[in-house]
Amino acid sequence: xxxxxxxxxxxxxHEGDTVTxxxxxxxxxxxxxxxxxxxxxxxxxxxxxxSSGIEKKSGRLSSILDKKELFSIxxxxxTQTGDSAIYLCAVLFTGNQFYFGTxxxxxxxx
Amino acid sequence: xxxxxxxxxxxxxxxxxxxTLRCSPRSGDLSVYWYQQSxxxxxxxxxxxxxxxxxxxGNILERFSAQQFPDLHSELNLSSLELGDSALYFxxxxxxxxxxxxxxxxxxxxxxxx
Numbered sequence: 001x002x003x004x005x006x007x008x009x010x011x012x013x014h015e016g017d018t019v020t021x022x023x024x025x026x027x028x029x030x031x032x033x034x035x036x037x038x039x040x041x042x043x044x045x046x047x048x049x050x051s052s053g054i055e056k057k058s059g060r061l062s063s064i065l066d067k068k069e070l071f072s073i074x075x076x077x078x079t080q081t082g083d084s085a086i087y088l089c090a091v092l093f094t095g096n097q098f099y100f101g102t103x104x105x106x107x108x109x110x
Numbered sequence: 111x112x113x114x115x116x117x118x119x120x121x122x123x124x125x126x127x128x129x130t131l132r133c134s135p136r137s138g139d140l141s142v143y144w145y146q147q148s149x150x151x152x153x154x155x156x157x158x159x160x161x162x163x164x165x166x167x168g169n170i171l172e173r174f175s176a177q178q179f180p181d182l183h184s185e186l187n188l189s190s191l192e193l194g195d196s197a198l199y200f201x202x203x204x205x206x207x208x209x210x211x212x213x214x215x216x217x218x219x220x221x222x223x224x
Contacts, residue, residue, distance in 0.1 A: 031210070032210055034210075041217055041218070042112065042200055042202075042215030042216060042217055042218055043153070043200075043215050044112075044215070045212050045213065045214075048210065048212075088152075088153060090153075092210055095166050096158060096165060096166040096207075096208070096210070097155060097166050097167075097168050098155040098168065099155070100152055100153040100154065100155070101152065102152040103152060103153075
């Protein structure tokens with residue numbers, strides 16, 4: 001059965017800390033892995049990863065995919081209170097379909 | 111503001127009823143996607159339409175149906191509603207349809223079935 005698992009489920013850190021969020025997957029006909037940030041409203045797109053070992057970076061956020069071990073990590077350095085959100089990982093597979101993980105809830109306290 | 115609009119914002123209805131959720135994509139976007147987000151199931155992909163035609167189907171129940179109209183707005187119809195259908199329903203849109211394009215999500219419609 002196809003599945004996407006995120007860990008940890010929840011994380012509380014202090015401002016300035018670095019966090020690593022994990023997403024592992026078991027999906028047939030994998031195409032890409034996507035990361036989203038969801039605050040109190042709709043998800044917003046962060047990254048799409050298709051190739052192994054190539055880091056995508058945007059400011060303090062970065063992500064990498066390991067297609068051999070079937071996982072991805074999302075790193076956030078020098079966290080700020082504005083980073084508090086649920087981070088969702090989704091796997092896109094053949095047929096333009098998506099499986100989402102249940103998310104990691106990140107709380108950054110001042 | 112993503113440019114994707116959804117109506118209504120909230121909807122409360124009784125079991126067994128039928129509701130219609132509406133989505134208007136961003137200007138220029140041809141694809142519309144529907145998602146369901148509930149506390150126990152997380153975010154689930156339901157269905158995608160591209161330029162009026164169904165393009166991909168996810169975990170959409172037979173009681174649910176969708177369509178995309180010539181003006182590209184989309185409607186998600188939910189019938190014979192059950193308590194478990196209570197969720198936040200998101201619509202997203204993107205430019206293309208066959209390859210992945212960045213999706214922009216609407217604010218969602220919160221459905222409560224009592």
